[in-house]
Amino acid sequence: MAARRPIYLDHHSTTPVAPEVLDAMLPYFREDFGNAASESHSFGWRAAAAVDAARERLAAALGARPDEIFFTSGATESNNLAILGAARAGRRRRDHVVTVATEHPSVLDPCSQLEREGFSVTLLPVDDQGLIDLSELADILGERSALVSVMAANNEIGVLQPIEEIADLCRERGVLFHSDAAQAAGKLPLRVDRVEADLLSLSGHKIYGPKGVGALYVRRRRPRIRLEPLLFGGGHEGGLRSGTLPVPLIVGMAAALDLCLAELEGEAKRLRGLAEGLLARLQGELSGVKLNGHPDLRLPGNVNLTFEGVDGDRLLLSLADIAISSGSACSSASPKPSHVLAALGHSEALSRASLRFGLGRGTSAEDIEWAARRVIDEVRAQRSAGSP
Numbered sequence: 001m002a003a004r005r006p007i008y009l010d011h012h013s014t015t016p017v018a019p020e021v022l023d024a025m026l027p028y029f030r031e032d033f034g035n036a037a038s039e040s041h042s043f044g045w046r047a048a049a050a051v052d053a054a055r056e057r058l059a060a061a062l063g064a065r066p067d068e069i070f071f072t073s074g075a076t077e078s079n080n081l082a083i084l085g086a087a088r089a090g091r092r093r094r095d096h097v098v099t100v101a102t103e104h105p106s107v108l109d110p111c112s113q114l115e116r117e118g119f120s121v122t123l124l125p126v127d128d129q130g131l132i133d134l135s136e137l138a139d140i141l142g143e144r145s146a147l148v149s150v151m152a153a154n155n156e157i158g159v160l161q162p163i164e165e166i167a168d169l170c171r172e173r174g175v176l177f178h179s180d181a182a183q184a185a186g187k188l189p190l191r192v193d194r195v196e197a198d199l200l201s202l203s204g205h206k207i208y209g210p211k212g213v214g215a216l217y218v219r220r221r222r223p224r225i226r227l228e229p230l231l232f233g234g235g236h237e238g239g240l241r242s243g244t245l246p247v248p249l250i251v252g253m254a255a256a257l258d259l260c261l262a263e264l265e266g267e268a269k270r271l272r273g274l275a276e277g278l279l280a281r282l283q284g285e286l287s288g289v290k291l292n293g294h295p296d297l298r299l300p301g302n303v304n305l306t307f308e309g310v311d312g313d314r315l316l317l318s319l320a321d322i323a324i325s326s327g328s329a330c331s332s333a334s335p336k337p338s339h340v341l342a343a344l345g346h347s348e349a350l351s352r353a354s355l356r357f358g359l360g361r362g363t364s365a366e367d368i369e370w371a372a373r374r375v376i377d378e379v380r381a382q383r384s385a386g387s388p
């Protein structure tokens with residue numbers, strides 16, 4: 001069977017809305033369009049009931065309570081709210097925040113903002129496979145430490161940090177733990193009754209749900225976490241996040257997470273098989289192809305590769321029939337090389353020779369076969385033309 005073109009291999013950047021998710025959302029754009037805060041008529045009641053049901057589904061999927069789930073506009077907002085909100089709420093007693101050099105900009109930038117507000121921020125390094133050193137984290141935590149933020153899965157190299165151990169360490173030391181789970185949710189088992197995180201960020205559009213919606217889990221017992229809001233207004237979401245709730249998007253996000261969890265094990269196995277096949281094929285036919293990030297502790301659908309002697313941007317341009325990305329799509333508008341690969345110790349030249357393949361639900365064995373052939377041919381062509 002011929003593969004469809006262009007082939008979409010950029011599932012860390014975003015995913016298509018699943019047909020079942022779209023179906024679940026449509027009534028809330030049409031007849032059930034009410035404002036969930038309208039308490040005086042049935043349009044509002046139906047909208048509120050849909051939000052309640054979605055909150056319950058999300059909470060059940062995460063092992064949380066419904067009153068611990070707060071809807072936001074996406075993981076960017078969830079990360080900002082968790083980090084700025086928790087740090088500012090506790091600033092009188094604790095003013096030290098810890099995060100990691102390979103985090104998403106929506107974690108790093110709020111931490112820089114806290115620095116401008118007088119907090120001290122520690123940026124933990126990673127080893128050449130992208131993992132933090134737990135003993136380094138243990139050493140850096142002190143009486144003034146307020147919050148540790150470490151992502152569950154990296155969006156560029158797919159590396160999975162040991163968040164269970166980090167959560168336990170933070171709990172022992174009385175420090176709050178936030179994890180950006182935008183890439184991990186729906187792909188790995190992730191429950192706050194197992195990983196004792198205090199704050200967890202999710203995004204709708206990374207899990208075959210709609211763009212413009214996300215959620216923040218906020219622990220409400222043992223201990224009850226206090227956050228300062230970022231948005232003020234009508235007092236929605238218990239006063240933590242004012243703004244009319246996007247009911248269709250919230251319904252879609254809950255349906256999307258349920259779908260991912262229903263197929264989680266089988267899909268992880270399938271994607272891992274495809275990813276390993278792609279890697280084996282490229283490394284078998286080309287010299288100088290290196291996998292970035294830990295070989296096993298990674299997202300099943302992530303393959304981030306450095307092609308020695310090749311200019312990644314030129315390679316991307318010549319592979320217009322395959323949707324892949326160089327580094328992070330969120331910052332690909334900027335010409336800067338990836339801060340994640342730099343943290344792994346890559347030179348600028350090697351970072352520029354790197355491409356991220358993100359496999360997902362729609363990716364077939366034919367797609368991989370075809371993409372591998374195209375990449376092999378283009379890399380060979382560029383190398384024989386003497387690039388870069």
Ligand SMILES: Cc1ncc(COP(=O)(O)O)c(C=O)c1O
Pocket residue numbers: 012013073074075076077079104106151153154155180182183202203204205213214330
């Ligand atoms: C790890 C990670 N965190 C946060 C975000 C931001 O998510 P959103 O697009 O929902 O704001 C992304 C998206 O690229 C991501 O990959």
